[in-house]
Amino acid sequence: MASQRCPKCNRIDATAKVSAIVKSGTKYSTSYDTKEDASYRENGIEWSFNLDSVTTTTQTILARQLNFPDKAGVAMACGWTFFILLSLSDALFSWIRADSVRTGNSTSTADLEVIIGVLTVGTVIAMMVALFTTPIHIAGRARAHLLWEQLYYCFRDDIVYSPYDPAKTGPPSRMRQIIGY
Numbered sequence: 001m002a003s004q005r006c007p008k009c010n011r012i013d014a015t016a017k018v019s020a021i022v023k024s025g026t027k028y029s030t031s032y033d034t035k036e037d038a039s040y041r042e043n044g045i046e047w048s049f050n051l052d053s054v055t056t057t058t059q060t061i062l063a064r065q066l067n068f069p070d071k072a073g074v075a076m077a078c079g080w081t082f083f084i085l086l087s088l089s090d091a092l093f094s095w096i097r098a099d100s101v102r103t104g105n106s107t108s109t110a111d112l113e114v115i116i117g118v119l120t121v122g123t124v125i126a127m128m129v130a131l132f133t134t135p136i137h138i139a140g141r142a143r144a145h146l147l148w149e150q151l152y153y154c155f156r157d158d159i160v161y162s163p164y165d166p167a168k169t170g171p172p173s174r175m176r177q178i179i180g181y
């Protein structure tokens, strides 16, 4: 059995699993905010109500430092989302254009060809972003996540360490180097 003792103070009384700290330090909350807007019309006052929902994620500073780091994940998600949305729009406008050609409306056909051209360029750019960022995001992620799940943190010494590998030790700011991601 690997020792869970802190390599610096050699004690376990101020240590906790990194994944548990992150889990307990992350809180999700939803709040509702009501706005009342009055607008005047000729025949009287009209009231409109806007109900806005605000979801906030709060993390303690320590939990944020100990979080499993993201690598190109946001860019990858944006790339794939825009690729799907733009290619669907492209297909839709191509279908509308085919209809315009059939009815012989040359003005709207020309306009639609401009829109389709812009959408096609956008689709290619989004696809390139998605294809470029996906391997960066995936490479080494599963292995790094397994390592991250094994990590402990000592509150006394502010260090992260692995009970299984004495070489994997350092301050939370070195999380990326420790797990190699």
Ligand SMILES: [Zn+2]
Pocket (backbone or CB within 6 Å): 006, 007, 008, 009, 010, 011, 014, 154, 155, 156, 157
């Ligand atoms: Zn310690």
